[in-house]
Amino acid sequence: MGALTGVKVLDLSRLLPGPYCSLMMADYGAEVIKIEEPGQGDYIRWRKPAIESIGARHLTVNRNKKSIEINLKTDEGKEIFKQLAVDADVILESFRPGVMDRLGIGYEEISKINKGIVYCSLTGYGQTGPYRNTPGHDINYIGYSGVLGLIGEKDGKPIVPGVQIADLGGGALMALSGIMMALFHKEKTGDGQYIDVSMLDGAVTWLYASLSDYFASGQIPERGSNRLDGHFAFYNIYETKDHKYLAIGAAELKFWTKICEIIEKPEWIELHEGAEEVQDYLKKELSTLFIQKNQKDWLDMLETEETCVGPVYSVDEMMNDPQIMDRKLLTEMEHPTAGIIKQIGFPIKFSHTPGEIYTHAPLLGEHTDEILLGLGFSTNRIEELKNRGVIGSQTSNAI
Numbered sequence: 283m284g285a286l287t288g289v290k291v292l293d294l295s296r297l298l299p300g301p302y303c304s305l306m307m308a309d310y311g312a313e314v315i316k317i318e319e320p321g322q323g324d325y326i327r328w329r330k331p332a333i334e335s336i337g338a339r340h341l342t343v344n345r346n347k348k349s350i351e352i353n354l355k356t357d358e359g360k361e362i363f364k365q366l367a368v369d370a371d372v373i374l375e376s377f378r379p380g381v382m383d384r385l386g387i388g389y390e391e392i393s394k395i396n397k398g399i400v401y402c403s404l405t406g407y408g409q410t411g412p413y414r415n416t417p418g419h420d421i422n423y424i425g426y427s428g429v430l431g432l433i434g435e436k437d438g439k440p441i442v443p444g445v446q447i448a449d450l451g452g453g454a455l456m457a458l459s460g461i462m463m464a465l466f467h468k469e470k471t472g473d474g475q476y477i478d479v480s481m482l483d484g485a486v487t488w489l490y491a492s493l494s495d496y497f498a499s500g501q502i503p504e505r506g507s508n509r510l511d512g513h514f515a516f517y518n519i520y521e522t523k524d525h526k527y528l529a530i531g532a533a534e535l536k537f538w539t540k541i542c543e544i545i546e547k548p549e550w551i552e553l554h555e556g557a558e559e560v561q562d563y564l565k566k567e568l569s570t571l572f573i574q575k576n577q578k579d580w581l582d583m584l585e586t587e588e589t590c591v592g593p594v595y596s597v598d599e600m601m602n603d604p605q606i607m608d609r610k611l612l613t614e615m616e617h618p619t620a621g622i623i624k625q626i627g628f629p630i631k632f633s634h635t636p637g638e639i640y641t642h643a644p645l646l647g648e649h650t651d652e653i654l655l656g657l658g659f660s661t662n663r664i665e666e667l668k669n670r671g672v673i674g675s676q677t678s679n680a681i
Contacts, residue, residue: 284311285635289465292317292366293347295376296324298446299481300404301343302454303461304374308346309628309637312372315653316344316644317363320351320674323646333620341623341643345615349644350653351674354385358672365657367392367399371468372461376404379414389476399474400464404457406448408480420481423448427485432492436506436513452484509533515564516541516554519594526577527594528584530568537590544584545571617642647674 289312293304301316301324308314318324324344329337353359364387367373373392375382382388382403389401406423407413413426424430424447434441460477468474491510492503507513516532532538535554542550553560572580577593584591595603601612611627620642628637650673654664668675 283635284309284638285632287311287635289313289372290370291315291372291374292363292370293374294382295374295404297326298339298343299449299453300374300376300457301326302450303404303457304347305343305345306454306458307372307461309639310630310632310635311638314347315366315649316347316349317354317366318349318351318646318674320353320647320671323349323351327646333617333623336617336620336643341617341620342625344643345625346638346640347644348641348649348653349647350650351647353672354387356672358667358670360386362654362657362673363387364392364395366653367396370396371398371400371465373399373401374404374457374461375402379403379405379409393474393476397474398468398472400461400468400477401474402457402461402464402477402479404453404479404481406481408483409478413482420446420449423452423482423485426482427452427489428492429485429488432489432503432505432508432511434505436504438506440505447488448481448485451488452486453479453481456481456484456487513558513561514555515561515568518565518568520568520572522572522577522580523574524576528572528577528580529592529594531590531592533590537588540587541584541589541591544587544589613639615639615642619645650674 286307289307291304291307291312291314293300293314294317295301295304304312304314304316316324324340326343327337327340329339331338333341352362354363367387373389383390389399389403392399392401403409405414406418407416421430421442424443427448429447430440430442432440433443457477457479460479464475464477492508495501495508496503505511510517510533512518514533516530516538518530520528520530522528530541532541535551538554539551542548550564553564556564581591581593593599600606606612609627609631611629613625613627614622615625616622625639630637651661651664654667654673655661659667664673667673
C-alpha cells in the first residue's frame with residue numbers, strides 16, 4: 283500500500299504539467315482516473331516518438347492510472363462526472379479559466395455534492411489577472427517571471443532551458459504541494475477547498491535568492507553576473523579535450539582551495555571571490571587548462587577529493603551512473619502492447635510506503651466499462667451511452 287492509498291483523484295488535465303502531478307499521486311497509491319474526451323483523449327498519447335504506436339511520453343507519465351472516455355459537453359456526461367465526484371477526494375483540471383464552470387462542473391457546483399472535495403485548477407497565469415485567458419507555454423511563463431532572463435552568459439542572449447521549469451517546478455509540483463496541504467486540512471476539518479495554481483506564479487518563486495538580493499541591495503540581477511550563474515570561475519562549466527564538460531561548483535573556499543592544490547595553482551586560492559577582471563582571468567586560465575585532458579582524466583583526479591567537481595552528462599551517460607543506479611531512478615515495466623518499456627523511477631523514498639508501478643499507462647478508455655459498472659450502470663445502459671457518443675465507444679491508441 284502506498285502513502286496515498288484510498289485517495290481518489292479525477293484528472294482532467296492533459297500533456298505534461300497536470301499528468302506529472304497526478305503521476306506522483308498515482309505512484310504512491312492514489313486511484314487516479316483520467317477523464318478523457320472520446321476518440322481524442324490526452325494529446326500526449328499521440329506524440330512521437332512512439333513505442334508500438336503509443337506515445338512514449340504517455341507510457342511514462344500516465345502509468346498507474348485508469349482511463350474513462352466521457353463527453354462532458356453532454357448532460358449525461360456531466361452527470362456521470364458528478365457521480366464520480368461524489369466520493370472523490372481530488373479533482374485536477376488544466377482548462378482555461380471558466381471552462382469547468384461553463385460545463386456546470388466547476389468547484390462551486392461540485393462542492394455542493396461533495397463538501398470535502400479538493401479542487402485544483404492548474405493554468406499558465408491563474409484564474410485572475412489580465413493574462414488569465416492568454417495562451418502560453420513554459421518559455422512564456424519563465425519569460426514573464428524573470429527566470430529566463432537570468433539563464434545564459436553575461437554578454438549573450440537568454441538560453442532556452444532543456445527542461446520545462448514553469449510547467450514542472452512552477453506548476454506540477456506546486457499543484458501537488460497544494461493538493462497535499464489541502465488534503466491534510468481536510469483530514470483535520472472535513473472541508474475541501476479550491477486551489478488556484480499558476481505556472482507563472484510558481485516560476486516567480488524560483489527567484490527567492492535573486493529577488494532577496496535585489497530587495498537588499500537595489501541592484502537588478504543581471505544574467506551572468508551573480509554568484510551561481512557563471513560570473514565566478516569557481517561555479518562554472520569547462521570543456522575538456524574530448525569535447526565533454528566539467529561542472530565546477532566550488533562555491534565554498536574549502537572546495538576551491540582543494541581544486542587549486544590538486545591542479546598545482548596555490549596562488550589562485552586567494553582569488554576565489556576576486557573582482558570581475560580576476561574572474562575573467564581565472565575562467566580563461568581554467569578553460570585553457572581543462573581542454574588539455576579528457577573529462578574522465580580530470581574526474582579521476584578531482585572527484586576523489588572534496589572539490590564539488592562533476593561531469594555534465596548526456597542523458598544516456600546519466601542512466602549508467604552508479605549513483606542513479608543505486609537510487610533506482612530508472613526501472614522497467616511491462617505494457618500489454620508496447621512490451622517491456624523503460625520508466626523513470628520514484629524520486630521520494632519512503633521507509634514504509636514506497637512508490638510502485640502497479641499498472642501500465644491506460645489505453646484510451648480502457649477502464650470505461652469497469653468504472654461505470656462500479657457506479658451501478660448496466661451493460662445495456664453502457665452500450666446505449668456509447669452508441670449516443672456520451673462515452674467512448676472503443677479503445678484506440680494508434681498514432
